[in-house]
Amino acid sequence: MVRKASKSFMARQLKAPLYDALWAHAKRNVVSFHCPGHKNGRSIDKELKNYTGEEIYKFDVTVFDEVDSLHDPVGPIKKAQELMAQAYGVKYSFFLVNGTSVGNMAMFLAACNPGDSIIISRSSHKSIMAGIIMSGVWPIWIQPKIDQNLDLIFNSTYDQIKDALDRYPETKAVFVTSPTYNGVVTELSKIVGLCHRRGKIVLVDEAHGAHLVFNKCLPESAVTAGADLCVQSTHKVLSAMSQGSVLHFNSNLIDCNRVKKIVSMLQTTSPNYLILASLDLARRQAVLYGEKKFNKVIEAAEEGRLYINKNINSMKCFTRQEMQKLGVDLDVTKLTVNVTKTGLSGYEIESILAKEYNIQLDYADLFNLVAIMGEGSTKSDVEIFINALEDINKKYHGKQKNWILKIPSLATEMVMRPREVFLSGDTKKLGLKKAVGHIAAQTLTPYPPGIPVVIPGERITKEICDYLIDMSSKDIRISGQETEMLKTVKVFTN
Template structure:
């Protein structure tokens, strides 16, 4: 048995060895080491194209890894304190789908917060599981959903003790963390598996001043976006699992239902390198990240009209802990929406933040940030506060993220006959499509739910603010499919 040395990157090392040999390719991909697409070589570089290769014996195969991919996955499992790890090349979306499909059969109940990502909703369609939604706690001043309270989880578990699993977000997009350890202990007493969407927590394992990661508190599976905060390439992620409630063989079989048989070695190699860096240098690098984001938060809070929220929220309802690397800035006292500040930063200051919503902008601070990059954001916000400030702060209706009325399961809604109606006239209908703003990809309306007047008003407000809406066949969300003929 090989010793798992975190200083190694076995898949990436095998890719480099393949590249060194200068193999003559008569396999796919058809560009043949970039020779067939010179424009890409000129811009991206020859090495990248030469490493865009297909599965072969020396490089192993993601569908049934027994060589260097398996060794790299074992190293990832050890780094995160898991029993097994699987490389993902279709993002954490595929991990969330695999988690739910591995645990839930058609008709099985799963408890999940209403602010779950759209990947959880698509997993309900694929698995046939029936959602039992719990309401995340809402911070009305910030206008965002936080974590879930132990009280709401306990009530849902006791009312639906036949549920197969509970699904938790750790952390939320804005950094809020629920009491995951207590939730795991509670769920396991009822023999429920705990599945965790850890898309925004790839870094948390590697610094003791950050919230605890799912595997550390005994969760059964978690999907981790190494590309978001861990340094790997976009679309690359990990699925981690703990043996007990979960059968690793079934998880692998489930992944192979939806995951490509032509996995990108550039993506997989980047996971291997990112894991190596986190495991060997993560503490040092995250020390720097935390110092930078704490400085930036302090400087932003000196700017009139802005509030960069952080650890002071810990202890408020729905916030058991907080990931400081999520730099959320409440801008409503400027008299501007987050959508407006998002656009101003991009169009006038050449700064791209992660998202804007009605009240806030969100900047993700991670391994690649510097004092110069954060300084540019701070100076831009200072300028905006002077140049664009309005007298009246933004005030909207209270959040509509209350538990919706689920009429049929998302799967039944997906396969039911539908008709098209004007969205304005859809109140009372059962939705046959989802509507979500992206990012973050959290549904305002999900399949199988009763559409309410409040939902329509909220979506119309988002349309006015030019939020990027997804989910409906009509790209402008003037029409929506509902159940019926």
């Protein structure tokens, strides 16, 4: 671990109370008159059971004393959450079974009341729109910076947040995403320091950063930087099962009981205990082996990056040094490969990798491939990836693409809160050109760059309409459009 761990710390962290409770329960072979209906795996589909074995389903239980309740934990779940909080050095950790998506929604509801304003980057994950609508806040948008040489979108910087705080001193909270999908980590300590000096709450979407505290060569985590609330997808980089995330509370500005109530309101009353146990074990594994395992992952990623930059002339990976020169940091375990010079798009190469090389990426866009490495990644995975890229570099030659990563000015006027528009039935569809000056009643997000250019409650400008018409004519996918071609936009009828 990054922090020097005491003997008593390590002795406690060796435990996995929730896993142990489930294991003890499975061994009892109880006669089940509780949900779920498969009764300890007995009636699970044969084909699936042949593949997985039957034992695992004995862990798929419901709430009773022996295994505890996620909503009112007093036993093994309470202890497992305490160990999680201890591992990350925070006051309280909440286990989540609907990923960081539900954690993002919870952060909005916990930190803000209807009518509060919150500073937030336009390049945030789509779950934040749900948080904005549910909580009834006024979003103050920060336009993301784009680096045209790297074809890369950045998250909010310290300067941008300071500027927004100066202009909107009434803001209640600041919402930051760090690391981004590409592993770019913003200046969190500086941002947290600034916000706290001004009495503002800091919420961090650290979906891609649950591993950061476990290796000293990785950038600083939001929990170490002092964020009030921070949510991590333990399943993305560490070894929890999909949907397993954690919301960390470390605030003097938010009431922890309010967070507890909200997390409980948003989660199912039938959580999957396998997911919960995997959070308990992922924490133990990361504490015990994170430093070593991530040393290897970092080494493999850095070797891969170096090899690509030296030997594959049509591809390029930006480096940690390059990012640091720009004032941000990089989690090097996310290997972004720029492919614009291959003449193929990132989407095309992603598909070639899947079909011809049996390699599945997490993400690609027009310009880049993003290979996400995790605790289970190996050097040989990276070698297979590099060999495939080298092969593609030789096989496919095309003209360099001249796409420009651009977004129109998003310094638009928020006229209504997104929640009001969402709840209102007073909407109509207008032709794109006629929509100028109207209040948007939907979200429209062209891919790339994946940044919403129309948000409910915002006044639609001519620049945005022209941009959408241009994107649509180029067959760019626009998420949120309700017809084959984007010809109309939903607006509020005022």
